[in-house]
Amino acid sequence: MSAVIDVRHLTKAFDGRKVVDDFSIRVEGGRIHGFLGPNGSGKTTTIRMLCGLLTPDAGEGTCLDFDIRTQTAEIKKHVGYMTQKFSLYEDLSISENLDFIARIYAVPRRKEVVAKTLERLGLATRSRQLAGSLSGGWKQRLALAACLLHEPKLLLLDEPTAGVDPKARRDFWENIHQLAAEGMTVLVSTHYMDEAEQCHELVYMAYGRKVVEGTAGEVVDRSGLDIWEVTGPDLPKLSRELRQLSEVEMVVPFGLTLHVSGRNHGALEKALAPFGQRSGLTVHRIKPGLEDVFISLMDKSVDNFG
């Protein structure tokens, strides 16, 4: 079977600024693909090109075996796209919104499908509430419900959990996993590392270019980062002190600790040794996490928008 998404060398510029630059991606069916990268890295633009909302300046490929340039009408019929900003009608109720979307997609046995979707996403009790009066978590549930009505084969989710509380995020991901288990392919962009870790595969984008891809484990292993965790009192002062050491490449505050990394592993260990001697300070090597990797990637990628 061919890939659900298979695009090569996508490029898109706005006002002469290359927002997406020579981007290629392949997503196999039934997988959850995480799409990561700093704000403005071109994730939304890429997703919009995949679902036919934007025409790429260069590059080609297919989405659900339809050409992303010439067959956008077909793509739209089989893709569920959840926009970053809530984009259903705030002055319609939950069930009115779903009815509208179902009619646009000409969903057969509409009433039944809407009722089932309401039930599935736990929206049934609130179906008469106006969308505008819903909290972030409920809006996101409604948006997901609207994406699922026409039984798409591919879900494109653009930062679906931004501004949503942890419980609602957990429920949301449970839904996504359930859908993937049933054969749905999902491409989801996110800034949350716990969500990235739940994806089968990750793509990291920065300044319009693909920087790294693979499973979470592969991405961490390939980074070759050496991370030391430092804890103690007055972290800001400690941070300034550490930054002055030539062996130290990066000092990143992680809650009540500092993550220190360097290029030369042996030298870093030696340079940090005196800190371990100080009273109240603990220094020890830890296994790097995804966040360490991404922060270091963000640090290294060059801002081509200047």
Add this chain to the structure above:
Amino acid sequence: MSHRFSLARVRAVLIKEFIQVRRDRLTFAMMIGVPLLQLLLFGYAINSDPKQLPTAVVCADPGPFARSIVSALETSAYFAVTHKPASEAEGDQLLALGEVQFLVVIPAGFDRSLQRGERPNILVAADATDPSATGNALSVISTLGRQSINRELSGPLASLKTNEDPFEVRVQRRYNPEGLTSYNIVPGLMGVILTMTMIMMTALSVTREREKGTMENLLATPARPLEVMVGKIIPYVVIGYVQVGVILIAAKVLFEVPMLGSLALLAGAAGLFIVACLAVGFTFSTLAKSQLQAMQMTMFFFLPNILLSGFMFPFRGMPEWAQYVGSVFPLTHFLRIVRGILLKDNTMYEVLPHVWPILAFVLVVSGLALKRYKMTLD
């Protein structure tokens, strides 16, 4: 911290406002453009004392007195003799079509009965649907005739020169004998109200989707532009007809405006006019970036419509260039249709010449709208 009135805080708001006004180019352009437009239109185009009004003259007498009356009309400031129909019936038709503002009929045997001192009649029929267009012209016409004739009455005929007029001018204010301005204004309001609400409602309904972000969702669905356009427009067509109904009932009950012509014909013309307004609104919505801009565009379109269509000021009082501009607007033609049907009992034949310009307008503008409305976010 002090909570008295702080100039520093005023300054902060002031600077922010200036930056925002400067960023919003369209608003800025409107603030300069609207007064300029008003200045030009009121200063150069508007004239509440129209001159050189088209006049049809039926002169059934070849004699010198009749001829001198015709030439007096031709040289006067208020009248321009544009048609010389062969019969009074033909002249009536010109009046009904709105081709001429006045019809002057000099009967056969005019000279002879004038010389006999019988005080013959001259008929002056005016299209009084717009009383303000005809008032001044009618007030000069009797003196005009008297002066021209008195010059001719010399020698043996000098005895006819009396204080009394040698002939009588019979003025007929057709379609609106009492010269009521409400007969003119109320039917006209139908066009004006439709223009205002229809354009604004459609312009806002699409820009609202863009501003709220719901457009992105709509574009990601299989819905096609024409489907969206038709679906959005139909509710407003219905609202437009409700407005037409309300105005007609008010015109009848409150203002007792006569309704001589076919209401079905009026409904058909109103339908076309509503579509024209909606097409303009839809085009604005593809150009405007925000609801505020859509409102401003509507106002900018509305202003010359009101001033140049013949709604507030006589169309024929405007200079030629302003009449050309005015002829582009569907409102100009719709006003003539409404007044024609209600007051003049116009039929399809008289209405048709005003339908084509509206139809052409609809085709051009909706073509533009469909071209501007994009299926993508590019």
